[in-house]
Amino acid sequence: MNHHQNIQQFKADFYKALAHPMRIRILEALCEGNKNVNELQSILGSEGSAVSQQLSVLRNKNVVYGIKDGTSVIYSLRDPLIKDLLAVTKRIFDNHLVDAISLLEDIRKET
Template identity: 80%
Template sequence: MNQSIPNFKADFYKALAHPMRIRILEILSVEDKNVNELQALLESEGSAVSQQLAVLRSKNVVYGKKDGTTVVYSLRDPLIKELLSVTKQIFDNHLVDAISLLEVMRKES
Protein backbone atom coordinates (compact mmCIF):
# COMPACT_ATOMS: atom_id res chain seq x y z
CA MET A 1 0.00 0.00 0.00
CA ASN A 2 1.22 3.49 -0.79
CA GLN A 3 2.47 5.03 2.47
CA SER A 4 1.96 8.61 1.33
CA ILE A 5 -1.82 8.48 1.89
CA PRO A 6 -1.66 7.09 5.46
CA ASN A 7 1.14 9.56 6.24
CA PHE A 8 -0.93 12.44 4.87
CA LYS A 9 -3.92 11.33 6.96
CA ALA A 10 -1.82 11.03 10.12
CA ASP A 11 -0.29 14.49 9.61
CA PHE A 12 -3.69 15.98 8.81
CA TYR A 13 -5.30 14.55 11.95
CA LYS A 14 -2.32 15.66 14.05
CA ALA A 15 -3.01 19.20 12.82
CA LEU A 16 -6.57 18.87 14.13
CA ALA A 17 -5.51 17.33 17.46
CA HIS A 18 -6.02 20.39 19.66
CA PRO A 19 -9.31 21.82 20.98
CA MET A 20 -8.43 25.41 20.03
CA ARG A 21 -7.54 24.37 16.48
CA ILE A 22 -10.91 22.62 16.19
CA ARG A 23 -12.69 25.77 17.44
CA ILE A 24 -10.72 27.89 14.95
CA LEU A 25 -11.82 25.58 12.14
CA GLU A 26 -15.44 25.67 13.32
CA ILE A 27 -15.36 29.47 13.31
CA LEU A 28 -13.68 29.62 9.89
CA SER A 29 -16.23 27.17 8.50
CA VAL A 30 -18.84 29.89 9.06
CA GLU A 31 -16.84 32.95 8.01
CA ASP A 32 -13.26 34.01 7.31
CA LYS A 33 -11.66 35.85 10.24
CA ASN A 34 -8.47 37.69 11.19
CA VAL A 35 -6.44 36.94 14.32
CA ASN A 36 -8.08 39.68 16.39
CA GLU A 37 -11.56 38.41 15.53
CA LEU A 38 -10.55 34.84 16.34
CA GLN A 39 -8.95 35.97 19.58
CA ALA A 40 -12.16 37.72 20.66
CA LEU A 41 -14.39 34.78 19.72
CA LEU A 42 -12.12 32.28 21.44
CA GLU A 43 -11.59 34.56 24.45
CA SER A 44 -7.89 33.79 24.23
CA GLU A 45 -4.71 35.80 23.98
CA GLY A 46 -3.37 36.51 20.52
CA SER A 47 -0.15 34.54 20.90
CA ALA A 48 -2.06 31.31 21.60
CA VAL A 49 -4.32 31.85 18.60
CA SER A 50 -1.34 32.72 16.39
CA GLN A 51 0.49 29.57 17.48
CA GLN A 52 -2.49 27.39 16.61
CA LEU A 53 -2.96 29.14 13.28
CA ALA A 54 0.72 28.52 12.51
CA VAL A 55 0.19 24.78 12.99
CA LEU A 56 -2.90 24.81 10.77
CA ARG A 57 -1.05 26.83 8.11
CA SER A 58 1.99 24.55 8.19
CA LYS A 59 -0.26 21.56 7.48
CA ASN A 60 -2.14 23.43 4.72
CA VAL A 61 -5.45 23.26 6.60
CA VAL A 62 -5.95 27.06 6.53
CA TYR A 63 -4.40 29.90 4.59
CA GLY A 64 -4.04 33.58 5.19
CA LYS A 65 -4.66 36.38 2.74
CA LYS A 66 -3.44 39.94 3.31
CA ASP A 67 -6.20 42.52 3.65
CA GLY A 68 -4.46 45.83 4.24
CA THR A 69 -2.44 45.44 7.41
CA THR A 70 -4.26 42.33 8.61
CA VAL A 71 -4.30 38.72 7.50
CA VAL A 72 -7.68 37.07 7.00
CA TYR A 73 -7.75 33.30 7.48
CA SER A 74 -9.83 30.82 5.51
CA LEU A 75 -10.25 27.07 5.28
CA ARG A 76 -8.01 25.65 2.57
CA ASP A 77 -10.62 23.03 1.64
CA PRO A 78 -14.40 23.41 2.14
CA LEU A 79 -14.63 19.67 2.90
CA ILE A 80 -13.18 20.45 6.34
CA LYS A 81 -16.61 21.86 7.23
CA GLU A 82 -18.16 18.50 6.33
CA LEU A 83 -15.50 16.67 8.34
CA LEU A 84 -16.36 18.75 11.41
CA SER A 85 -20.06 17.99 10.89
CA VAL A 86 -19.43 14.25 10.58
CA THR A 87 -17.29 14.33 13.72
CA LYS A 88 -20.15 16.02 15.59
CA GLN A 89 -22.53 13.32 14.37
CA ILE A 90 -20.14 10.62 15.62
CA PHE A 91 -20.02 12.39 19.00
CA ASP A 92 -23.82 12.52 19.09
CA ASN A 93 -23.99 8.79 18.30
CA HIS A 94 -21.60 8.01 21.14
CA LEU A 95 -23.63 10.21 23.47
CA VAL A 96 -26.87 8.45 22.52
CA ASP A 97 -25.20 5.07 23.14
CA ALA A 98 -23.93 6.22 26.55
CA ILE A 99 -27.37 7.53 27.54
CA SER A 100 -29.00 4.27 26.44
CA LEU A 101 -26.50 2.27 28.48
CA LEU A 102 -27.14 4.42 31.55
CA GLU A 103 -30.90 3.92 31.18
CA VAL A 104 -30.43 0.13 30.99
CA MET A 105 -28.17 0.20 34.05
CA ARG A 106 -30.68 2.33 35.97
CA LYS A 107 -33.50 -0.11 35.19
CA GLU A 108 -31.37 -3.05 36.32
CA SER A 109 -30.53 -1.53 39.71
Protein backbone atom coordinates (compact mmCIF):
# COMPACT_ATOMS: atom_id res chain seq x y z
CA MET A 1 0.00 0.00 0.00
CA ASN A 2 1.36 3.41 -0.87
CA HIS A 3 1.32 6.44 1.41
CA HIS A 4 -1.94 7.85 -0.01
CA GLN A 5 -3.73 4.53 0.34
CA ASN A 6 -2.52 4.29 3.96
CA ILE A 7 -3.96 7.72 4.77
CA GLN A 8 -7.23 6.94 2.99
CA GLN A 9 -7.50 3.63 4.84
CA PHE A 10 -6.81 5.39 8.14
CA LYS A 11 -9.52 7.98 7.37
CA ALA A 12 -12.04 5.30 6.41
CA ASP A 13 -11.35 3.29 9.60
CA PHE A 14 -11.39 6.44 11.72
CA TYR A 15 -14.76 7.59 10.36
CA LYS A 16 -16.12 4.05 10.75
CA ALA A 17 -15.17 4.23 14.44
CA LEU A 18 -17.17 7.46 14.74
CA ALA A 19 -20.15 6.21 12.74
CA HIS A 20 -22.65 5.70 15.56
CA PRO A 21 -24.82 8.31 17.33
CA MET A 22 -23.90 7.06 20.81
CA ARG A 23 -20.18 7.09 20.00
CA ILE A 24 -20.53 10.70 18.82
CA ARG A 25 -22.34 11.58 22.09
CA ILE A 26 -19.55 9.92 24.09
CA LEU A 27 -16.94 11.93 22.19
CA GLU A 28 -18.91 15.15 22.68
CA ALA A 29 -19.04 14.43 26.42
CA LEU A 30 -15.29 13.75 26.48
CA CYS A 31 -14.68 17.07 24.70
CA GLU A 32 -15.91 18.68 27.94
CA GLY A 33 -13.32 16.71 29.95
CA ASN A 34 -12.32 13.22 31.03
CA LYS A 35 -15.12 11.01 32.32
CA ASN A 36 -15.62 7.55 33.79
CA VAL A 37 -18.29 5.09 32.62
CA ASN A 38 -20.77 6.13 35.33
CA GLU A 39 -20.47 9.81 34.38
CA LEU A 40 -20.91 8.96 30.70
CA GLN A 41 -23.95 6.79 31.52
CA SER A 42 -25.69 9.63 33.35
CA ILE A 43 -24.82 12.19 30.62
CA LEU A 44 -26.11 9.87 27.89
CA GLY A 45 -29.02 8.58 29.95
CA SER A 46 -28.15 5.08 28.86
CA GLU A 47 -27.34 1.85 30.69
CA GLY A 48 -23.77 0.83 31.32
CA SER A 49 -23.56 -2.15 28.97
CA ALA A 50 -24.46 -0.04 25.91
CA VAL A 51 -22.01 2.71 26.90
CA SER A 52 -19.22 0.18 27.63
CA GLN A 53 -19.82 -1.54 24.30
CA GLN A 54 -19.44 1.73 22.37
CA LEU A 55 -16.44 2.78 24.46
CA SER A 56 -14.70 -0.47 23.60
CA VAL A 57 -15.18 0.25 19.86
CA LEU A 58 -13.68 3.73 20.36
CA ARG A 59 -10.83 2.25 22.41
CA ASN A 60 -10.05 -0.48 19.87
CA LYS A 61 -9.90 2.12 17.11
CA ASN A 62 -7.59 4.31 19.22
CA VAL A 63 -10.05 7.22 19.32
CA VAL A 64 -10.21 7.24 23.14
CA TYR A 65 -8.08 5.71 25.86
CA GLY A 66 -8.80 4.68 29.41
CA ILE A 67 -6.62 5.02 32.49
CA LYS A 68 -7.35 2.93 35.59
CA ASP A 69 -8.26 5.04 38.60
CA GLY A 70 -8.86 2.77 41.57
CA THR A 71 -11.85 0.62 40.61
CA SER A 72 -12.99 2.77 37.68
CA VAL A 73 -11.47 3.77 34.34
CA ILE A 74 -11.19 7.41 33.29
CA TYR A 75 -11.70 7.92 29.55
CA SER A 76 -10.06 10.67 27.48
CA LEU A 77 -9.90 11.70 23.83
CA ARG A 78 -6.69 10.38 22.30
CA ASP A 79 -6.39 13.51 20.18
CA PRO A 80 -7.81 16.93 21.14
CA LEU A 81 -8.34 17.65 17.41
CA ILE A 82 -11.42 15.39 17.62
CA LYS A 83 -13.06 18.37 19.33
CA ASP A 84 -12.35 20.50 16.22
CA LEU A 85 -13.57 17.75 13.92
CA LEU A 86 -16.92 17.57 15.75
CA ALA A 87 -17.21 21.38 15.66
CA VAL A 88 -16.56 21.43 11.90
CA THR A 89 -19.11 18.65 11.38
CA LYS A 90 -21.65 20.74 13.32
CA ARG A 91 -20.90 23.72 11.04
CA ILE A 92 -21.43 21.55 7.95
CA PHE A 93 -24.77 20.44 9.44
CA ASP A 94 -25.71 24.09 10.11
CA ASN A 95 -24.80 25.01 6.50
CA HIS A 96 -27.02 22.21 5.19
CA LEU A 97 -29.78 23.47 7.46
CA VAL A 98 -29.41 27.04 6.22
CA ASP A 99 -29.48 25.79 2.60
CA ALA A 100 -32.58 23.69 3.28
CA ILE A 101 -34.34 26.62 4.97
CA SER A 102 -33.58 29.05 2.14
CA LEU A 103 -34.71 26.45 -0.40
CA LEU A 104 -37.99 26.09 1.53
CA GLU A 105 -38.42 29.86 1.61
CA ASP A 106 -37.87 30.05 -2.17
CA ILE A 107 -40.47 27.31 -2.71
CA ARG A 108 -42.94 29.16 -0.45
CA LYS A 109 -42.43 32.41 -2.39
CA GLU A 110 -43.20 30.64 -5.64
CA THR A 111 -46.45 29.12 -4.38
